[in-house]
Amino acid sequence: MSKIKTLTVETRCYHCGEDLPFSPYILADKQFCCLGCQGVYQILSSHNLDSYYAYNDVPGQTQKTQTPRLEYLDEPTITADLIDYQDDETTVITFYIPAIHCSSCIWLLENLYKINPAIIQSRIDFLKKQVVITFKNKALSLRELAETLSRIGYEPLISLQDVVKKQQYDVSDRQLIRKIAVAGFCFGNTMLLSFPEYFGLSGLEQQFKDFFGWLNLAFCLPVVFYCGRDYFSSAWINLKNGVLNLDFPLALGIAVMFLRSAAEIFSRSGAGFADTLCGLVFFLLVGRWMQKHTYHHLSFERDYRSYFPVAVTLLKDNKERPLPLNKLKQGDRILIRSNEIIPADAILLNGTAKLDFSFVTGESIPVEKVLGEVVYAGGRQLDGAIELEVIKPVSQSYLTRLWNNETFTADKDRIKTFSGTASKYFSVALLAVAIGSGLFWLFKEDPSKALASFTAVLIIACPCALALSSPFTLAAVLSIFDKNKFYLKNTAVIEELARIDTFVFDKTGTITNPEAANFSFNGKITAIQKQWISDLARNSGHPLSRELVKWISLPKQFTALDYQEKVGRGISGRIDGQLIRLGSTAFLGIEPIPQLQGSAVHVMIADRYLGYFLSSQQWRNGFKDLVLSLGRHADLHLLSGDQEHDRKSLIPFFPSIQHMHFRQSPQNKLDYIKTLQNKGHKVLMFGDGLNDAGALKQSDLGVAVTDNINNFTPGCDAILDGSSFSRIPNFIRQAKDAVRVIHMSFGISLAYNALGLFFAVQGTLSPLIAAILMPASTITIISFTSIAARLYARKNHLL
Amino acid sequence: MNMIYMLIGISILLALIFLLAFFWASKTGQNDDTYTPSIRMLFDEEATGKVDQKSDEDHL
Numbered sequence: 001m002s003k004i005k006t007l008t009v010e011t012r013c014y015h016c017g018e019d020l021p022f023s024p025y026i027l028a029d030k031q032f033c034c035l036g037c038q039g040v041y042q043i044l045s046s047h048n049l050d051s052y053y054a055y056n057d058v059p060g061q062t063q064k065t066q067t068p069r070l071e072y073l074d075e076p077t078i079t080a081d082l083i084d085y086q087d088d089e090t091t092v093i094t095f096y097i098p099a100i101h102c103s104s105c106i107w108l109l110e111n112l113y114k115i116n117p118a119i120i121q122s123r124i125d126f127l128k129k130q131v132v133i134t135f136k137n138k139a140l141s142l143r144e145l146a147e148t149l150s151r152i153g154y155e156p157l158i159s160l161q162d163v164v165k166k167q168q169y170d171v172s173d174r175q176l177i178r179k180i181a182v183a184g185f186c187f188g189n190t191m192l193l194s195f196p197e198y199f200g201l202s203g204l205e206q207q208f209k210d211f212f213g214w215l216n217l218a219f220c221l222p223v224v225f226y227c228g229r230d231y232f233s234s235a236w237i238n239l240k241n242g243v244l245n246l247d248f249p250l251a252l253g254i255a256v257m258f259l260r261s262a263a264e265i266f267s268r269s270g271a272g273f274a275d276t277l278c279g280l281v282f283f284l285l286v287g288r289w290m291q292k293h294t295y296h297h298l299s300f301e302r303d304y305r306s307y308f309p310v311a312v313t314l315l316k317d318n319k320e321r322p323l324p325l326n327k328l329k330q331g332d333r334i335l336i337r338s339n340e341i342i343p344a345d346a347i348l349l350n351g352t353a354k355l356d357f358s359f360v361t362g363e364s365i366p367v368e369k370v371l372g373e374v375v376y377a378g379g380r381q382l383d384g385a386i387e388l389e390v391i392k393p394v395s396q397s398y399l400t401r402l403w404n405n406e407t408f409t410a411d412k413d414r415i416k417t418f419s420g421t422a423s424k425y426f427s428v429a430l431l432a433v434a435i436g437s438g439l440f441w442l443f444k445e446d447p448s449k450a451l452a453s454f455t456a457v458l459i460i461a462c463p464c465a466l467a468l469s470s471p472f473t474l475a476a477v478l479s480i481f482d483k484n485k486f487y488l489k490n491t492a493v494i495e496e497l498a499r500i501d502t503f504v505f506d507k508t509g510t511i512t513n514p515e516a517a518n519f520s521f522n523g524k525i526t527a528i529q530k531q532w533i534s535d536l537a538r539n540s541g542h543p544l545s546r547e548l549v550k551w552i553s554l555p556k557q558f559t560a561l562d563y564q565e566k567v568g569r570g571i572s573g574r575i576d577g578q579l580i581r582l583g584s585t586a587f588l589g590i591e592p593i594p595q596l597q598g599s600a601v602h603v604m605i606a607d608r609y610l611g612y613f614l615s616s617q618q619w620r621n622g623f624k625d626l627v628l629s630l631g632r633h634a635d636l637h638l639l640s641g642d643q644e645h646d647r648k649s650l651i652p653f654f655p656s657i658q659h660m661h662f663r664q665s666p667q668n669k670l671d672y673i674k675t676l677q678n679k680g681h682k683v684l685m686f687g688d689g690l691n692d693a694g695a696l697k698q699s700d701l702g703v704a705v706t707d708n709i710n711n712f713t714p715g716c717d718a719i720l721d722g723s724s725f726s727r728i729p730n731f732i733r734q735a736k737d738a739v740r741v742i743h744m745s746f747g748i749s750l751a752y753n754a755l756g757l758f759f760a761v762q763g764t765l766s767p768l769i770a771a772i773l774m775p776a777s778t779i780t781i782i783s784f785t786s787i788a789a790r791l792y793a794r795k796n797h798l799l
Numbered sequence: 800m801n802m803i804y805m806l807i808g809i810s811i812l813l814a815l816i817f818l819l820a821f822f823w824a825s826k827t828g829q830n831d832d833t834y835t836p837s838i839r840m841l842f843d844e845e846a847t848g849k850v851d852q853k854s855d856e857d858h859l
Contacts, residue, residue: 051843103838110839126835174825181825185818189811208803215807 013037014053015060015153019538040153044108047115052108059104060153070150072311072322073143073158082158082310083142084132090120091137095149095156100129109154116140116148159306176289179227183282186219190275193219197271198768213265216274224258228281246423246467249430253462254281260455273459276770280464283778291471291491300489300716304400304690307378308343312336315387325394337385344377344390345397351386355379378690399666399690417495418742419470423463430461437761449763456765460756465749465777470742472782476789477738480798485721486731493717495742496701497735502681503630504673504695507640507650509688510705512617513722519551523611525603531557532575533603537582539563540571544601545582548613580605617646622726627653629729635659635681639669641691670694686720730796737792745785752777 013020014030015037025032028045032038040060044052052059072078085092099105105124109131112122118139123132131154135145149156193212196205228251235251238244254277261272314323315333325343328334333349336342342355353369357379366382369375375388377397394400438454441447474491481488488494505511534552537545539560560573570583581604585592588604593612601613630636637659638650644662654660661672673695676683685692685699688706693715696702702716705725720728756773759765793799824830 055842103841106835106838107842124835125832126838127832174830177825177830178822181818181821185814189814193807205800207800211804215811 013060015041017057017060036153039151043115043152049108049111049114052104055104055107056102059102070143070146071313072309072324073146074141075311075322075324078311078322078324079142086137089136089138090134091142092132092134093142093145094130094132095146095158096128096130097149097154097156098129099154100124100126100131105154108152112148115152116145119145158310159308173292176285176292180282180285180289182222183227183278183285186223187275187278187282190216190219190278194271194275194767194771198771209271210265210268213268213271216272217262217265220258220261220274220277223278223281224254227285228254231284244424244427246419246426246463249423249427249458249461249463250284250467252458253464256455256458257462260459271767273767273770276459276767276774279771279775279778280462283464283775284467287468287471290475300719304378304403304693307690308341308394312340312343328390328394330390330393332390334388334390335385336381336388338381338383340381342375342377342379342381342388343397344394345392346375346377346388346390348373348375349387349389352383353379353381353386354383356382403693417470417492418739418746419466422746423466426463426466430458430463433461433757433761434458437763440761441763446763452765453761453763456760456763457757460760460765460770460773461753462774463749463753464774465752465781466746468778469745469749469781469785473738473741473745473785473789476786477734477793480734480789480793481731484727484731484798485724486727487719487721489717493701494735494738496682496717497684497732498739499682500634500684500701500732502635502637502676502683504637504639504676504683504685504699506669506685506687506692506695507638507646508617508642510686510692511619511623511638513620518616518618519548519601519613520616521611521613523603525610529603529605529610530554532578532580532605533582535575536560536563536571536573536580539573540565544599544615545571547615548601578606620722620725624653626726626728630732631655637661637672637676639664639672639695641665641669666691666694670698673698687716727798730798734793734796734798737796738789741785741788741792744788745781748784749777749781752780 012018012031013024013033015032018033020031020033025035025038027038027041030041032041037060044050083091083093097109100109106126109124110122112133113119116135118136120134120136122134124130125132133145146156146158193216196208196212231247231251231254234245234247238247257273257277257280261274261277264270264272308325311322311324312328313320313335314328315335320335323332323334328344334343334346348369348371350371353373353375354366355369355375356366357376367379374391376399377394378399392398395403434454434457437457438450441450441453471491474494477494478488478491481494530552531554534549534554535556535558537548537552538556540546558575560575563571563573565571566583566587570581570587572579572581572583574580581588582601584600585602588602588609590602590604590609593600599615601615603610603612627636635656636654638654638661640646640660640662641664642662647660647662650660651657661668664672669692673683673685677698677700682701683699684701684703685695686703686705687693687696688704692704696704696716701718703718703720704716705720705722707722752773756765756769759769790799
């Protein structure tokens with residue numbers, strides 16, 4: 001056992017923990033997988049920052065990917081939008097750094113001043129993955145700062161659509177918190193001051209009655225006019241639009257409670273409902289706060305701008321200079337270097353274009369373009385630098401035109417919630433009971449009782465528990481989903497999820513697993529030959545080699561001699577005395593084989609051609625069960641941007657041939673969803689790439705499936721981690737159960753209301769009964785909803 | 800019994816001070832990030848690693 005352990009430790013990079021290559025980089029007894037990792041270690045150890053490795057094992061990120069060019073950060077016009085604050089001496093900037101993931105990251109990034117003394121202070125917000133850096137702008141430029149961060153492996157993500165969340169979000173949040181604090185403060189005090197009244201005052205203590213009453217009234221003022229203000233304005237706006245929502249009876253209840261308390265205290269006829277009023281507003285605000293739950297580290301509103309770079313290199317008069325992307329015009333000549341993204345549709349003028357469109361289509365095989373061909377925006381250049389002439393501005397490009405569609409400009413219809421529908425009937429019924437009981441007592445010629453019962457009905461039936469049942473149930477479900485790596489934009493999405501009857505899948509990256517490939521070997525191969533191939537491929541960093549090693553999954557036996565790698569073409573080496581060559585047909589010098597579907601790795605051992613490994617996409621784990629389980633109750637559709645070569649293998653999954661569509665453009669996908677919706681279906685779309693963005697937005701519920709939630713997620717309603725893909729039926733069952741829990745808790749709170757109404761219509765509602773009923777119903781609802789939601793989650797195997 | 804007026808006044812004043820303290824904390828952003836400080840407090844003042852020879856220089 002211990003032997004295996006030491007073995008694994010030795011084969012991992014000291015910095016990032018990846019497997020070591022055949023000849024690792026060695027520095028100070030530590031082994032590294034690449035120069036990047038070694039470089040980071042060197043920087044850190046020379047600045048006495050070794051503790052980085054003490055807090056966590058292998059805290060680093062692999063440095064194999066190249067760092068982008070950051071010249072554009074020298075352009076003041078570009079950086080002005082990025083900087084938080086700047087004066088003659090210091091600059092403050094907030095960076096979004098996706099690589100932040102452990103306590104070592106916090107420690108290192110908060111000790112940046114040790115690496116460069118010009119950095120005055122750096123503070124991390126771990127959940128938002130942001131770092132706020134204050135630095136002396138005379139000694140350090142913004143570009144140097146970003147390069148410093150990149151050098152130690154924490155490359156900031158700078159994009160057109162600011163990923164750094166604006167402080168404004170916090171302002172409204174803070175305001176709500178402040179209101180809760182005020183309401184809680186008043187609630188506690190009024191409760192204390194009301195106790196003597198409830199327990200009965202002796203004759204001697206009667207003098208305090210007025211004093212307590214006035215104090216209570218004073219505490220009600222901030223609660224009604226500051227904390228409860230939103231309910232009045234919301235009820236008023238909704239009334240003007242002819243909508244009766246739950247805010248109307250709430251505002252009515254608050255107003256009546258306040259007026260009646262004031263009247264009773266002024267006329268010394270009673271104690272008023274001050275504590276019930278403060279408690280009501282306090283609980284309501286807490287419910288509102290629960291509903292506002294947000295994910296700091298996720299963005300649901302990203303569009304193409306967050307995929308694109310901030311600036312592009314413009315070629316003018318044989319000079320290169322960075323240009324902000326929004327200033328890019330038709331006819332501009334731009335230079336795209338290796339690993340940069342093409343921001344606008346353009347014509348290739350110079351160089352060999354080998355483009356990876358996986359962001360756009362999910363297709364991982366690079367596309368080659370020849371001179372004079374039109375290159376669409378969104379591709380990432382893999383080969384050397386190329387020159388292009390822009391033919392369409394960024395916003396008019398083939399890919400980005402999608403965002404000009406009305407789907408993106410119009411607000412999505414607000415999701416209809418159960419509480420929204422129910423409150424309409426509730427409000428009408430409430431008013432009817434109140435007026436009815438008032439009229440009854442008027443008829444009996446008891447006007448004081450008529451007024452008392454009318455107001456009492458409005459007070460006791462104030463739907464506090466009703467208003468809380470939805471937010472608390474949904475918040476509980478949201479946190480259960482959260483634990484299962486299913487992140488929803490807001491609580492209303494759960495109710496929408498329960499209504500879905502049609503599922504639309506994207507193919508590449510959504511139902512196929514981009515991480516794992518399946519290989520099949522065409523030709524004849526023996527076990528020992530497989531062993532040789534695996535041991536040779538182990539030395540290479542190319543994705544295909546890595547996948548091949550993973551797929552063969554044999555432990556290392558032999559060491560490769562004379563190892564050589566021609567980047568992007570093939571590898572060769574001598575294993576167990578045999579010369580083995582793996583790679584493309586051109587690399588092996590044989591005739592190309594036409595019409596291979598997928599990437600092929602050809603094998604030549606001792607100058608004899610054996611055949612080739614063909615990679616094919618692998619369905620995500622549990623895809624088959626998922627489709628079977630969903631297909632029982634709902635329609636399944638497939639929309640793919642790809643060619644049809646997977647049609648045959650998908651037929652078992654999608655029973656109806658008409659529901660499978662290939663070669664769909666982003667616009668086609670959007671239109672297809674629209675047609676389904678026009679037929680009255682509630683559509684859920686699973687997608688991943690930018691090409692699904694329109695469909696995700698158009699569908700009733702857009703779910704982005706991704707393997708790295710912090711990287712690229714198009715605008716959507718929910719984000720699903722790829723590893724939880726097979727749990728979708730459980731999520732849907734849980735959503736349906738959540739709706740059931742809301743119904744039940746509505747029933748419970750209605751029962752409480754009925755009990756209160758029993759006293760209210762008789763005109764005998766005392767403040768004490770109100771003071772007991774209101775908190776009791778609230779606490780019942782809160783505990784019932786959270787317990788029921790968890791019990792259902794256990795039943796659905798989500799906890 | 801008149802003492803009660805004063806006692807209640809003082810208790811409300813005290814509660815108000817706490818409320819204002821909470822306002823101040825919320826305004827200065829102390830509640831914005833409730834996670835990172837819990838990790839930050841676990842870090843030692845100076846590195847715990849093996850390279851400690853230079854630490855004398857840091858103690859001025």
